[in-house]
Amino acid sequence: SVDKGPKGKGHPINPSIRKECPKVVDVLDVEDLNKEKVSYCRCWKSKKFPLCDGSHNAHNEETGDNVGPVVIRKKIN
Ligand code: FES
Numbered sequence: 001s002v003d004k005g006p007k008g009k010g011h012p013i014n015p016s017i018r019k020e021c022p023k024v025v026d027v028l029d030v031e032d033l034n035k036e037k038v039s040y041c042r043c044w045k046s047k048k049f050p051l052c053d054g055s056h057n058a059h060n061e062e063t064g065d066n067v068g069p070v071v072i073r074k075k076i077n
Contacts, residue, residue: 026050039069
């Protein structure tokens with residue numbers, strides 16, 4: 001049988017981040033990007049969510065998954 005989430009609708013992707021919120025949304029202003037490169041988590045395991053902290057590596061090793069961050073780059077002229 002399928003592992004049910006708290007609402008009984010199926011297995012949740014998000015194990016622990018802001019579970020009190022009905023939907024986890026992060027709005028980013030591109031103008032505020034002050035580094036050349038920023039990585040955002042897509043595995044929902046990062047302790048620095050929404051930023052990637054490399055936790056996807058352990059997740060991938062444990063599960064055989066292949067997830068990784070989305071990397072936003074800024075062209076600095
Ligand atoms: Fe989640 Fe890197 S920690 S994608």
